[in-house]
Amino acid sequence: MDIIDIQLESERILLRPWSDADAEDLYKYASNPAIGNAAGWPPHTSLEMSREVIRSVFSAPETYAVILKYTKEAVGCIGIVPEIASHYPRMKDRERELGYWIAEEYWGLGLIPEAITLVERQCRNILQLEGLWIVTYAENRKSRRVAEKSGFRLVETFNDYEERPSTAFYKRL
Numbered sequence: 001m002d003i004i005d006i007q008l009e010s011e012r013i014l015l016r017p018w019s020d021a022d023a024e025d026l027y028k029y030a031s032n033p034a035i036g037n038a039a040g041w042p043p044h045t046s047l048e049m050s051r052e053v054i055r056s057v058f059s060a061p062e063t064y065a066v067i068l069k070y071t072k073e074a075v076g077c078i079g080i081v082p083e084i085a086s087h088y089p090r091m092k093d094r095e096r097e098l099g100y101w102i103a104e105e106y107w108g109l110g111l112i113p114e115a116i117t118l119v120e121r122q123c124r125n126i127l128q129l130e131g132l133w134i135v136t137y138a139e140n141r142k143s144r145r146v147a148e149k150s151g152f153r154l155v156e157t158f159n160d161y162e163e164r165p166s167t168a169f170y171k172r173l
Helices: 020-030 033-039 047-056 111-125 141-149
Strands: 013-016 063-068 074-080 095-102 131-137 153-158 167-172
Touching: 013 111, 020 033, 020 047, 020 074, 033 095, 033 141, 063 111, 074 111, 095 111, 111 141, 131 141, 141 153, 141 167
Parallel strands: 095 131
Antiparallel strands: 013 063, 063 074, 074 095, 131 167, 153 167
């Protein structure tokens, strides 16, 4: 069962599907090289690129814009990575990968751990998953800290490509 067009909320954030109206917010934050490079994707170079990412990538089921309630601005993204795009080669049935990013201005405020709690509840109760993974570059200390703060445990790190950085794999549920 997919989670489609559903909204999740906490005191500070709302998670909802992305829309074309979010393109300006996405471009504002995803054009920052510190965001994309840490996550393994290129910084956005145009508003049209951001629109296309919303339509082609962020339109996937279980992918949410992280909206600050007090500004109504899309400042990040969280979602279940489609199975075909999973980064962990030994993932089992009933396990999925969780991906996320947040604008640099909001690093360290606990917004993504808050979003993970909301999505994880959906994964457990609706999708009935038995495991949830976070995959991050090993040197991405901020993302690793998010995983650890959210109760994920490091399973392994390895370097599978000579030209790419090593990868850290965290699991929970």
